[in-house]
Amino acid sequence: MRSYKKLSVGVKELKDRASEIIALVQRTGQAVSITKNHQEVARIMPVPADAHERLIAAGLVQPGPKPGPLSQLKLKPLASDASPAIGAIVRDRREK
Amino acid sequence: MTLVYLDSSVLVAIALGDPRGAQALAIVGSRDSCTSALSPIECQAGLSFQYTTAPGGLPAAEQALDAILDRMQIIQLTFSVLVHARTLVRRHRSGIGLRTLDAIHVASCGEVRAEVGAGAIEYITSDRRQHVAFTSEGFSGAFLL
Numbered sequence: 001m002r003s004y005k006k007l008s009v010g011v012k013e014l015k016d017r018a019s020e021i022i023a024l025v026q027r028t029g030q031a032v033s034i035t036k037n038h039q040e041v042a043r044i045m046p047v048p049a050d051a052h053e054r055l056i057a058a059g060l061v062q063p064g065p066k067p068g069p070l071s072q073l074k075l076k077p078l079a080s081d082a083s084p085a086i087g088a089i090v091r092d093r094r095e096k
Numbered sequence: 097m098t099l100v101y102l103d104s105s106v107l108v109a110i111a112l113g114d115p116r117g118a119q120a121l122a123i124v125g126s127r128d129s130c131t132s133a134l135s136p137i138e139c140q141a142g143l144s145f146q147y148t149t150a151p152g153g154l155p156a157a158e159q160a161l162d163a164i165l166d167r168m169q170i171i172q173l174t175f176s177v178l179v180h181a182r183t184l185v186r187r188h189r190s191g192i193g194l195r196t197l198d199a200i201h202v203a204s205c206g207e208v209r210a211e212v213g214a215g216a217i218e219y220i221t222s223d224r225r226q227h228v229a230f231t232s233e234g235f236s237g238a239f240l241l
Contacts, residue, residue: 054211069126069127075164
């Protein structure tokens with residue numbers, strides 16, 4: 001496993017070297033901590049290229065492997081008409 | 097690659113083998129799909145109603161639904177989704193009469209769009225008013241009648 005030394009910069013250094021620090025985050029994929037009075041107050045994180053990883057990073061999807069495609073799913077037909085189920089869902093959404 | 101958002105009305109059609117489900121699967125193709133964490137609850141309500149008079153068939157339908165959900169990215173009901181949904185209700189309640197649950201589906205799609213980019217998500221629904229809600233927020237997709 002690769003290990004990185006944790007990177008941190010103060011606010012003044014961030015102001016002076018912002019472009020360089022962002023380029024470092026992009027290049028290494030490593031987060032950089034921003035410190036104020038020696039306390040970590042923020043982080044600059046890389047944005048994942050993969051959509052699934054982005055959704056995980058945003059907290060929209062729980063961490064884990066990306067599910068396989070629906071197209072590989074084989075299901076036995078159970079009812080030729082799902083209208084009662086669909087109607088119940090629509091009524092649940094709209095009933096006053 | 098585009099991500100396809102399937103709402104509950106389409107998920108039950110797929111689970112039961114309704115022709116609208118086959119249509120939805122054809123549209124999705126090999127693309128990744130997602131739905132809201134709200135959908136399993138709505139789907140359960142739908143399936144339970146479908147099998148009210150023949151409850152023996154319900155377990156197989158639930159199993160099919162679970163198999164579908166296992167192959168989807170489930171969009172969590174995060175604080176940002178709920179805030180987004182509130183904004184949508186404020187914007188569309190008096191116009192298209194947007195309801196709370198409709199707003200949660202559209203907001204879930206909206207939060208995904210904010211992360212993966214405009215044009216990177218489409219929707220499929222069998223609910224006409226949900227379709228109107230999606231289009232009013234600029235999403236493209238399919239309404240399966």
